[in-house]
Amino acid sequence: MIKTVVNVDLPIDEKLLIKKKVLCPTGVSENDPKGDRKKISIVTGIHGDELEGQLICFEVQKRINEHPEFLKGIVDIYPALNPLGIDSISRTIPAFDMDMNKTFPGTRDGTMVEFIASTIMQDLKEADFVVDIHASSIFIRELPQVRIPLKFKDKLIDKCRFMNLDLIWAYNSSSVQENSLAYSLNESGIDAVVIDMGIAMACTKNYCEQVTDGLFALMSHLGIWEGPVSETKKSIYAENTEAVEVLSSAIAGMFVREVECGSHVEKNQLLGRIIDPLNGTVKEEVLAPESGLLFTIREYPVVEVGSLIGRILV
Numbered sequence: 600m601i602k603t604v605v606n607v608d609l610p611i612d613e614k615l616l617i618k619k620k621v622l623c624p625t626g627v628s629e630n631d632p633k634g635d636r637k638k639i640s641i642v643t644g645i646h647g648d649e650l651e652g653q654l655i656c657f658e659v660q661k662r663i664n665e666h667p668e669f670l671k672g673i674v675d676i677y678p679a680l681n682p683l684g685i686d687s688i689s690r691t692i693p694a695f696d697m698d699m700n701k702t703f704p705g706t707r708d709g710t711m712v713e714f715i716a717s718t719i720m721q722d723l724k725e726a727d728f729v730v731d732i733h734a735s736s737i738f739i740r741e742l743p744q745v746r747i748p749l750k751f752k753d754k755l756i757d758k759c760r761f762m763n764l765d766l767i768w769a770y771n772s773s774s775v776q777e778n779s780l781a782y783s784l785n786e787s788g789i790d791a792v793v794i795d796m797g798i799a800m801a802c803t804k805n806y807c808e809q810v811t812d813g814l815f816a817l818m819s820h821l822g823i824w825e826g827p828v829s830e831t832k833k834s835i836y837a838e839n840t841e842a843v844e845v846l847s848s849a850i851a852g853m854f855v856r857e858v859e860c861g862s863h864v865e866k867n868q869l870l871g872r873i874i875d876p877l878n879g880t881v882k883e884e885v886l887a888p889e890s891g892l893l894f895t896i897r898e899y900p901v902v903e904v905g906s907l908i909g910r911i912l913v
């Protein structure tokens with residue numbers, strides 16, 4: 600069943616609609632009280648240019664539709680929290696130029712954006728676990744990882760270990776900072792994490808399969824799914840930036856990478872070159888400062904001084 604979560608008027612006769620798909624066990628109506636059934640809510644599309652979550656929304660439904668008899672709890676899927684952004688390939692909410700992930704928990708008496716945030720929070724209040732899927736930016740590719748606000752790490756970390764992700768990162772990055780959806784939900788007592796993965800404006804099929812496998816393992820742990828699940832990865836845990844080596848560009852130019860995201864790199868291994876297309880020269884060779892897991896790498900070549908090039912978990 601598809602439900603409309605948000606329905607607000609736009610200036611000239613159009614409407615902003617945010618919809619969700621509700622999947623229930625056989626014999627249970629979407630309108631029945633939740634009772635003691637567990638519910639997971641999978642949300643994505645807060646940033647309109649991040650599309651990796653779209654394929655995951657599809658894959659989760661495909662697997663459930665193939666074996667509805669294994670579904671014992673409720674799965675709510677919200678593919679597009681910022682539908683205007685997705686339609687116009689805009690990270691922010693168009694017209695307002697506002698990062699929606701800085702508007703939570705919102706308020707019903709506020710602006711349209713605050714009202715929408717508040718309505719989404721209200722709709723998620725019965726969830727036992729919320730997963731908010733992001734897709735980095737157009738500049739940076741991320742290995743699938745779960746990010747959790749530092750303040751709530753103790754209550755979230757055990758569940759994150761089921762999620763089949765390479766990295767569990769307790770760090771107040773922008774996706775989980777105050778006024779983000781995940782932070783606000785945790786603040787109101789609802790378990791919520793962010794998956795950051797892949798790159799904006801793309802669907803990375805193997806990453807999406809990995810994350811979907813993890814969601815089913817998590818649902819199995821929560822008592823929502825009774826079907827077989829894949830064996831999950833042993834995740835590495837990192838807190839803050841203590842074990843994370845951040846590489847930034849020291850000069851401007853064009854960065855051309857030589858390694859894949861997710862590689863284990865050795866100290867002083869060549870990660871890429873910053874080239875000068877006008878002079879036909881290499882301006883700098885970017886070497887790994889330490890050995891470790893390269894879980895972030897720049898894909899968009901243009902760099903300025905200070906641009907993020909990569910992150911290594913040492």
Ligand SMILES: [Zn+2]
Nearest residue numbers: 646649733734
């Ligand atoms: Zn995002």
